[in-house]
Amino acid sequence: MNLLRLAICIFLMIPVALARPLHAQAAGKDFVVVIDAGHGGHDAGAPGAVTNEKTVNLAVANLLGARLKKEPGIKVVFTRTDDRFVTLQGRANMANKADGDLFISIHTNSVDAKSKNRTTVRGSAVYTLGLDRTDDNLAVAMRENSVMKLENDYSTTYEGFDPNSAESYIIFELSQNKHMQQSVTAAQAVAKELAATAGRKNNGVRQANFWVLLKTAMPSMLVELDFICNPTEEKFLASRSGQDKLAKAIYNGVMDYYNRVNKKPRRQDERKTTVKQPEPKASAKVSDADDDSGRIVYRIQFMTAPKQLRDGSREFKGLKNVDSYSERGMRKYTYGTYSSPAEASADLRHVKTLFPDAFVIKMKGGKRVY
Ligand SMILES: [Zn+2]
Incomplete structure (x- = not known):
């Protein structure tokens, strides 16, 4: 040939x-x-x-x-x-x-x-x-x-x-x-x-x-x-x-x-999350991702910014349920709280449609765990 x-x-x-x-x-x-x-x-x-x-x-x-x-x-x-x-x-x-x-x-x-x-x-x-x-x-x-x-x-x-x-x-x-x-x-x-x-x-x-x-x-x-x-x-x-x-x-x-x-037929992998338009809540600050219980949780990190953004900020592209934490002088924004990486990954693909670089992180006591 x-x-x-x-x-x-x-x-x-x-x-x-x-x-x-x-x-x-x-x-x-x-x-x-x-x-x-x-x-x-x-x-x-x-x-x-x-x-x-x-x-x-x-x-x-x-x-x-x-x-x-x-x-x-x-x-x-x-x-x-x-x-x-x-x-x-x-x-x-x-x-x-x-x-x-x-x-x-x-x-x-x-x-x-x-x-x-x-x-x-x-x-x-x-x-x-x-x-x-x-x-x-x-x-x-x-x-x-x-x-x-x-x-x-x-x-x-x-x-x-x-x-x-x-x-x-x-x-x-x-x-x-x-x-x-x-x-x-x-x-x-x-x-x-x-x-x-x-x-x-x-x-x-x-x-x-x-x-x-x-x-x-x-x-x-x-x-x-x-x-x-x-x-x-x-x-x-x-x-x-x-x-x-x-x-x-x-x-x-x-x-x-x-x-x-x-x-049974294989599950259609992940459940769908619809991303709704935010209701304007201009005065509310984005809540701090503090887990006072100290248990391990998983969040989807989608953005890093040098400053604190307000809840419903345009930068979030309509994502609600946004938390943030501070690390090395930067404010890092996360979506959702999950008890396992598997659970978080189900929502990750939807967040990725808005923020392609989003990824799952592990947190304990409001801090990222590596
Ligand atoms: Zn080996």
């Missing part, structure tokens, strides 16, 4: 690859689970004393795939089935090309060699893409994202993103996460099973910014099976029976999610 025809062919294929039907199964299509064994080849991942991360991830991924393949209506796609290096972007591309319905990236956790709790830390955690920038979660994301540095031209491929710079993570805030609710539902099912079926300590469903999740256009999760730096947990991770339990646990979680999405 000459180059021009090839180019046209690829061009024509792009819209097909990007357009995903909302009810994938309704069209008689299989439910596609993309299984991504983290690391591989010259990227060993976190080291253990008797094994390493890439080996554990691959064993669990293959066992999980073998179980899921037996299920009618489910199609399994692997990003790797042997010990080879696959780029982060390459993994996401494979998942998108397969038109996946669920993406599961399998990893093994570890903490820094200097950490005091290195040999005692334990438990599994399931991550979805999100804005919870606590130090622990950011450290996990930085470690998993930093494998991109093993690629020669990583700076170009990853758009100048530096996995070790906290500032770089702003690109995640500017992206929209369309599949958050479904991702969290699937992740919760898997997290529950990792405890119930594989006997892992449950460190819960968490949010962090992983490149591989950002670039997969489907509900997705990243599973940290357990800590390979803890000798007791490593023994379990390295054993065939341990790997089988972990695979079974993830399989149970996936089937739970699969049965849910198949019983």
Whole structure:
């Protein structure tokens, strides 16, 4: 095939690859689970004393795939089935090309060699893409994202993103996460099973910014099976029976999610919020975003200004329910109050129609928490 025809062919294929039907199964299509064994080849991942991360991830991924393949209506796609290096972007591309319905990236956790709790830390955690920038979660994301540095031209491929710079993570805030609710539902099912079926300590469903999740256009999760730096947990991770339990646990979680999405049509993701025109309330000041109870809340930050604006200001473009807080000499304006990032993300897309750079922040006691 000459180059021009090839180019046209690829061009024509792009819209097909990007357009995903909302009810994938309704069209008689299989439910596609993309299984991504983290690391591989010259990227060993976190080291253990008797094994390493890439080996554990691959064993669990293959066992999980073998179980899921037996299920009618489910199609399994692997990003790797042997010990080879696959780029982060390459993994996401494979998942998108397969038109996946669920993406599961399998990893093994570890903490820094200097950490005091290195040999005692334990438990599994399931991550979805999100804005919870606590130090622990950011450290996990930085470690998993930093494998991109093993690629020669990583700076170009990853758009100048530096996995070790906290500032770089702003690109995640500017992206929209369309599949958050479904991702969290699937992740919760898997997290529950990792405890119930594989006997892992449950460190819960968490949010962090992983490149591989950002670039997969489907509900997705990243599973940290357990800590390979803890000798007791490593023994379990390295054993065939341990790997089988972990695979079974993830399989149970996936089937739970699969049965849910198949019983009833998938929800039309987010509820709608209508943005009404403001009633003029020229004298009222915008309220301070003080949460005296000290509980964690989520808000949608949509604007920063050097001065205090009045409620109903034209600058708010008709948004009501506006709060603000002060940070580094600037006044930052937020919309709504939510108890979870998932809840906030439902309204985020509507706020984004007015303020495209809006993003979700976490707050405690009237201050932003990073
Ligand atoms: Zn990893």
